[in-house]
Structure formats: C-alpha cells, structure tokens
C-alpha cells in the first residue's frame with residue numbers, strides 16, 4: 001500500500017502581521033524575552049508572556065509556517081508529514097536494543113513544532129507521575145492536584161455527537177475554557193465495537209475505562225485527541241493564529257538559533273542575554289538581545305544541543321570539540337527516556353480500513369471531499385481511535401530483583417494503540433489490516449543527546465536507547481503476548497480477524513517475540529528528559545523547579561527536556577501543562593505555588609506592573 005498525502009493548498013493565507021519571513025523585516029533586535037523554538041511549548045509561552053501588552057517577545061523558529069499544510073490539518077494524513085520538508089529528519093545512533101539498527105526520529109520543523117505533525121493523542125499522565133515530579137523537584141507546584149488549573153487553562157473539550165457507545169468520556173474531568181481543542185472520534189471503524197466487546201468478554205484482564213485522563217490511566221477506552229471539528233488543533237492554531245493582533249509578539253521564521261551567550265555576570269554567575277541565529281549553515285549570523293530572559297523551547301534534542309553548543313554542559317565533553325566551557329553542567333543531554341513501540345498486525349475481513357481510503361485514489365478523493373465539505377468521515381480523526389493502558393502484576397517473575405519500573409499503581413507498564421489499518425510503513429496492496437501498536441510505557445533504559453560536531457547545522461547525536469534494558473524488552477514481550485490474547489481470546493473478533501501478519505505470525509515463543517521486537521521496534525517519539533528539573537539544592541539535573549538553568553541567570557528551559565522521566569502518557573499534554581503555567585500575572589488561581597512562581601517571573605524578577 002502506498003500512503004497518499006494531500007497536496008499542498010495552492011493559496012497560502014496572507015502572512016500574519018507578526019510573523020516574519022525574512023530577517024530584513026524584523027523591526028527590532030531587542031526584546032524583553034526571546035523564545036527559541038515556535039513549537040508546542042514555545043508558542044504557549046510566547047502567548048502567555050504577551051498577555052501583558054508591555055512585554056515584548058520574539059519567537060525564533062527554525063522551520064516554516066503551518067499555514068497551507070493540508071496534511072497537518074487532516075488528522076488521518078499526519079504520517080504523510082513524517083520524513084517531509086516539515087520534519088527535522090533525524091536518525092538515531094545504532095540502538096543496541098534493536099540489534100544496532102538506526103531508526104528515523106521525526107520532529108516537527110514548522111510552527112507548532114511536533115504538535116503540528118504528531119498523532120494528537122491527548123493524555124495527561126497519571127497522578128503518580130506528577131506526584132513523583134513533585135517529590136523529585138521538592139516543589140508541590142508540580143503535584144497532580146497543583147497542575148489542575150493548567151489542564152483547565154489548556155483544554156477546550158468538544159463533546160462528541162451522541163452514539164450507541166456513550167458515555168465515552170467523563171465530563172467531570174474535562175474543561176471548556178482553554179484554547180486547545182480536544183475530542184473523541186465521531187467516525188467509527190468496524191474494529192471499534194469489537195474492542196468494546198472485548199472489554200466485556202475479558203473484563204478481568206482488559207476492563208473498560210471511561211476516561212484515562214482522570215489521574216488513573218488503566219483500562220481500555222476511547223482515545224481523546226487534540227482535534228476539533230475533525231481538524232488538528234496545534235500550538236500554532238491554538239496559541240498563535242488567534243493572537244496575531246498582538247503587536248508585542250513577533251515570530252521570525254527560518255531562524256535557527258545557533259548559540260546563546262552572556263554579555264555580563266552577576267556575583268560570578270553569567271547573565272544570558274544574547275541569541276545568535278542564522279537561516280542556513282553558510283548564511284550570516286544575526287544576534288538579538290533579550291533584556292529579561294531567553295527561553296529555550298527547541299525540544300528535547302535541540303535544546304540540549306544548543307546548551308552544549310553554547311558551552312553549557314560537561315567541560316570534558318566540550319573540550320575535544322573546542323567549545324569553551326561557560327557553565328559546568330554535566331547532566332546536559334543525559335537521562336533521556338522514551339517509549340519503545342512495535343506493531344502487531346492482523347489481516348482482516350473488511351472493506352473499510354485505512355487501506356480502503358489511503359491505498360485507492362478514488363476512495364481517497366471521496367474521503368477528502370467529505371472532509372473538505374463537512375470535516376467528517378474517515379479522515380476526521382487520528383489513527384488510534386481507542387487505546388489501552390495496562391499493568392503487569394508486580395509478582396510476575398520479570399520484576400524479580402527489580403522495583404516497579406512505573407511511577408505507581410495508576411501508571412501503566414505498557415500501552416495498546418488500536419488502529420484500523422496497517423501502521424508504520426507500506427503494506428502489501430489488496431489486503432486490509434487491524435493493528436495493535438504496542439508500547440512500553442515504564443522504560444528503565446536511559447539515553448543521551450550529544451554533539452556530533454561544533455557545527456550547529458550538524459544534527460545532534462540522538463540515542464533514545466530503545467529496549468536498552470532486559471526489563472524493557474521483557475515488558476515488550478509480555479505486552480505482545482497480551483495483544484495476542486486480546487484478539488484470540490474474544491469471540492468479538494470472529495469473522496473479522498483473518499490471520500496474524502508478517503513476522504509477528506512466526507513469533508510464538510518468548511525468544512521469538514523478543515527477536516521480533518528487536519527487529520521491528522521503533523519509538524512513539526516521546527523522548528523527554530535531556531535537561532531535567534531537580535530540586536533547587538540538587539547538583540544533578542539541569543534546571544531548578546522553576547525551570548531556570550542551574551548556574552545561570554536569564555536562561556530558562558520550557559519544553560519536553562525538563563521532564564525527569566517519560567510519563568504514563570503521550571507527551572504533548574504534559575508539555576502543554578508545563579508551558580501554560582508560565583505567565584506574567586495569573587489572577588485565576590492566586591493560591592497555588594505555580595501561580596506564585598509565574599507571578600514572580602515578572603513581579604519579583606522583572607518588577608513589571
């Protein structure tokens with residue numbers, strides 16, 4: 001099967017007032033705040049800071065505009081963006097857990113960043129995840145209870161049209177005052193009622209869960225996604241498009257930051273205030289000045305890369321690259337965690353799967369026309385319409401001698417993403433598929449981000465260490481066996497499933513399933529933790545709980561880098577939560593500590609009104 005992608009819209013909307021295409025258009029080189037990266041977190045931070053009309057913000061984005069990118073708007077076509085001009089096109093280092101294979105690592109290179117190319121699954125993580133973050137940082141502001149205002153501030157839940165499957169979410173844990181659209185699917189593939197039936201037929205092992213976003217993720221349920229009216233909602237559509245009349249917010253496209261530097265010091269601590277950027281490797285280097293703060297929001301890989309390029313890291317690693325050490329911060333780039341993923345596919349007896357629409361140009365055109373006219377139909381939701389979050393009993397032999405690798409009893413060890421078609425590449429034509437994408441959610445392996453060279457246009461060395469420990473690999477094997485039981489042990493699938501497909505069908509013993517995993521696993525692209533937040537008095541990690549880079553002034557990191565470990569979640573919402581909590585003056589929730597921290601950003605540090 002050849003995956004089709006929609007062609008670009010011919011007409012690109014007129015350039016936004018504040019979004020500049022060429023450096024010569026930039027009206028100033030001095031701003032209060034310079035945000036590096038116009039992605040998931042960067043655009044949220046820029047939006048929140050410019051709520052105060054007196055605060056000027058420049059966003060430097062290496063990529064292009066999200067406008068006119070139809071594959072980014074149409075949920076089911078997201079995979080067409082991967083490996084495209086909107087992708088950084090990274091490749092990992094050889095992965096020992098994957099028989100030394102190098103795998104592609106997608107990252108959005110356009111406004112909205114990875115929120116403009118991801119699969120849009122909306123998950124907040126478990127209460128245990130956030131309570132662990134709070135314990136690790138010694139900051140109650142990161143606890144599950146404390147982050148609730150930021151969930152509310154981010155989410156605009158759009159209730160589904162009524163269906164026979166209702167209720168499909170818990171209205172008590174959803175909100176309609178935020179900016180990012182969130183919904184469940186209104187289009188039902190033939191597999192969906194079978195997944196539901198399986199929860200009734202195998203209730204002990206695979207119970208139904210009404211809502212995985214209530215603090216306890218466990219169970220099988222309907223996937224929520226950052227989609228509204230059948231269309232992707234991204235950091236760009238939610239936090240930039242509606243705010244282009246703010247004259248204090250400027251966005252520079254094609255602007256890749258190459259270095260941050262300090263032009264002074266206070267009490268021996270460098271005060272970072274200068275950002276160097278370029279539009280290509282050979283072009284001139286430009287500089288802008290941040291009179292208050294530089295905010296790094298370039299994502300897990302590029303934020304760590306930029307710190308290292310700027311001499312912030314382990315001096316012994318920087319010296320051989322001839323990079324002068326500015327701040328001794330050995331943990332930059334260390335402790336990365338990510339979710340391994342491997343597909344289990346079956347051929348099915350169905351004339352309505354992804355293949356029906358993506359592999360046949362007549363059907364593709366019909367589905368596209370339906371989406372264009374009404375935003376409904378097969379293209380209107382993301383690939384997984386349902387998911388399952390599961391645990392392995394702690395008395396299982398794989399945990400012998402190891403402590404629970406998850407953050408607690410409300411977190412998962414593995415996940416199933418249910419998809420009504422082949423996922424992850426080209427499938428033979430003429431067949432229809434059902435896939436359970438199986439992910440390890442509590443990885444114990446840790447990876448790294450490091451420099452290939454001192455050239456900022458050289459991609460960083462990315463080692464997510466997929467299936468890098470025996471325990472992670474054993475969890476994957478257990479999860480694949482559970483996926484098999486899900487389908488084999490329920491009459492719900494009779495008459496639908498034809499057979500297991502490909503190498504998965506041949507892998508029956510644990511050893512074969514392990515080999516299948518090593519040969520076929522990749523990632524769900526959830527890498528976080530390259531510049532972790534730790535307690536203020538801790539010398540490990542990179543940032544304090546207020547996300548200021550240790551040993552510096554004027555420099556903060558607000559993106560996926562700071563999460564101490566990958567949560568029991570797809571990562572965009574935890575990152576939104578962190579980003580939305582930083583703002584000038586929040587009058588919503590005066591009693592919580594994050595709010596006080598947000599206020600202090602301006603009131604104490606910057607003495608603004």
Ligand SMILES: Cc1cc2nc3c(=O)[nH]c(=O)nc-3n(C[C@H](O)[C@H](O)[C@H](O)COP(=O)(O)OP(=O)(O)OC[C@H]3O[C@@H](n4cnc5c(N)ncnc54)[C@H](O)[C@@H]3O)c2cc1C
Nearest residue numbers: 037039040041062113114118119120121257299560570572
């Ligand atoms: C294919 C894919 C599928 C995913 N699916 C899901 C999902 O379904 N649900 C979910 O919750 N999460 C998903 N994720 C993960 C989630 O999207 C990311 O964790 C999250 O978006 C990262 O946010 P961020 O702000 O840290 O980085 P990003 O959103 O990646 O933003 C970084 C931005 O900085 C820019 N940039 C980088 N370097 C520089 C520089 N030097 N100068 C200037 N600009 C720079 C980039 O171009 C980008 O715009 C997926 C990710 C991918 C790649």
Ligand SMILES: *[C@@H]1O[C@H](CO)[C@@H](O)[C@H](O)[C@H]1NC(C)=O
Nearest residue numbers: 083084085086087088089109
């Ligand atoms: C990624 O690779 C594709 C295919 O080679 C290419 O067309 C695209 O321009 C690349 N992306 C970037 C941002 O260079």
Ligand SMILES: *[C@@H]1O[C@H](CO)[C@@H](O)[C@H](O)[C@H]1NC(C)=O
Nearest residue numbers: 023278279280281282283284
């Ligand atoms: C690099 O950018 C400069 C302008 O910043 C431009 O003049 C030059 O043509 C670009 N070079 C390449 C190879 O794209």
Ligand SMILES: *[C@@H]1O[C@H](CO)[C@@H](O)[C@H](O)[C@H]1NC(C)=O
Nearest residue numbers: 319320321322323452453454
């Ligand atoms: C570092 O500088 C030295 C001396 O100028 C040079 O010999 C060496 O090649 C440089 N190393 C790198 C990695 O650029």
Ligand SMILES: *[C@@H]1O[C@H](CO)[C@@H](O)[C@H](O)[C@H]1NC(C)=O
Nearest residue numbers: 350351352353356357363378
């Ligand atoms: C699938 O087959 C049914 C019954 O023959 C038919 O009504 C339906 O239109 C077909 N659907 C597609 C997408 O081809």
Ligand SMILES: *[C@@H]1O[C@H](CO)[C@@H](O)[C@H](O)[C@H]1NC(C)=O
Nearest residue numbers: 356359360361362363364366
């Ligand atoms: C594409 O689907 C249509 C039905 O919508 C069918 O008539 C046609 O034969 C299919 N084309 C191919 C190449 O399978």
Ligand SMILES: *[C@@H]1O[C@H](CO)[C@@H](O)[C@H](O)[C@H]1NC(C)=O
Nearest residue numbers: 228229230371372373374375
């Ligand atoms: C959804 O999109 C369709 C097609 O553009 C439009 O007609 C409709 O008004 C939209 N509905 C809402 C609620 O925005």
Ligand SMILES: *[C@@H]1O[C@H](CO)[C@@H](O)[C@H](O)[C@H]1NC(C)=O
Nearest residue numbers: 392393394395396397398399
């Ligand atoms: C684990 O505990 C459960 C419940 O106590 C029990 O049913 C099961 O047999 C135990 N499994 C193992 C491997 O000991």
Ligand SMILES: *[C@@H]1O[C@H](CO)[C@@H](O)[C@H](O)[C@H]1NC(C)=O
Nearest residue numbers: 500501502503504505506507
């Ligand atoms: C499965 O095993 C059979 C028999 O050994 C072999 O012929 C076939 O190629 C294998 N299929 C895959 C996809 O590995």
Ligand SMILES: *[C@@H]1O[C@H](CO)[C@@H](O)[C@H](O)[C@H]1NC(C)=O
Nearest residue numbers: 137138535536537538539540
């Ligand atoms: C940091 O502070 C906490 C709480 O005050 C204390 O328990 C801990 O011992 C301190 N750690 C270090 C390394 O000083």
Ligand SMILES: *[C@@H]1O[C@H](CO)[C@@H](O)[C@H](O)[C@H]1NC(C)=O
Nearest residue numbers: 051052053054055585608609
């Ligand atoms: C902006 O600054 C001016 C002059 O300092 C002050 O009068 C005004 O109140 C400030 N406005 C806001 C929204 O803080």
Ligand SMILES: CC(=O)N[C@H]1CO[C@H](CO)[C@@H](O)[C@@H]1O
Nearest residue numbers: 131132135136404406407408
């Ligand atoms: C720092 C912290 O709170 N760690 C906890 C995270 O969750 C695990 C599993 O429940 C606990 O054992 C840790 O103590």
